[in-house]
Amino acid sequence: MSNFFEQELRKLFADGSVIHDPVFVGRACLGGLDRNRQVRAEFVTLGHADHYAALRLTLLDNDQGVLDKLTLRFKDVWGKQKIPNNPYLRDGVDPHIWVDGNRIDWYAYHPTQEDYRQLRQMASDYVETFRIQVPAKDHGPKLVYICAPLRGEVEKNIEFARQKAQEVFQAGDIPVCPHLMFPPIADPGDPAQDLAAREMGLRLVEKCQQVNVYGPVTEGMWAEIHRANKLDIPVVTDSQPKGRTTPRRKKSAKREEVK
Template sequence: MKTTFEKELRKLFDHDALFDDARFVGRSCYGRLDGDLRVQAQFISLSIQSQFDALKISLLNRKEGVVDTAVLRFDEVWGIKKTANPNFREGVHPHLWQDGNELCWYVYQPTPADFETLSGQVDGYLAVFRDQELSSGLRQSL
């Protein structure tokens, strides 16, 4: 049975477009960037324990450990989202909310376009670390 974390991570990484061999374990997604570089992606809470309002991307060297980490805040990537809910006239900061055993998007449900935007941000970050020959080959084939 897939968890909500896994379902949401699959929307971003299940297609092997950003990195190869995506594997989903618990609250994380792992994959291979190139050589000994691996990627770990997970939803994290930056301020309130039960509100997951960012995506943390870590680059791991199989032999040496953590190489670098980036945190992509949803409100910085997507902005504050307007909603028809009268309780949020100014909009809502997008986040997954955990209430007991239930985890869901709070008030605003990200659209496929939102996930595409987030995916583009992840890709931009990973491009810094991709093997240059691999990146050049990808650009030439496009």
């Protein structure tokens, strides 16, 4: 049984472009979506035993479990198919795989190469909607996130961040500096506004091609560094690229001041 399903899944996903590094097990294909997330594709029945009438795609996260599911019904993708010279199927047939004892095959209608291409494209469109896109490398200016302390001497820290942003600008890249964006409109002393500004800062990190870390690393900065690491965004400290290596936490009983 598994050999037939595997054969059909390989026609869709064997090259690894839709599902990365695919592994075929029984009726399912398992592989990568992006960092920490996977995709499972499998043939499923829809209320009629032994009639596999759809392809189901399930997105999985290492921490959160199932993120989303999509069921692609063959009749929705290909429509009802006419079967010439078959008096018993004059109205056509809804495409499905039929398991009849030890015999497994498409029932009456066998998909064409164009059918497989169409199903594959729909699966790809769905998967790509969720896949985190890694910014393409080019020779133009990078979006560089300025990761620096804020709490404590706020005015002094804002000026420090401004100077670092200016250095990035003078180097030809585009500084993204939350210290110059949020303090004028979000009060750091207001818990709700401060939390909203932090979350917005993390969203900005996701859009950047590099994160520059300046000054002593605070808890708020650790959150930004962690988000960059999760997305494989290079983190730079002391003007030296560290790739996915983050600054080492100081061993101290006293907790650092929150950013």
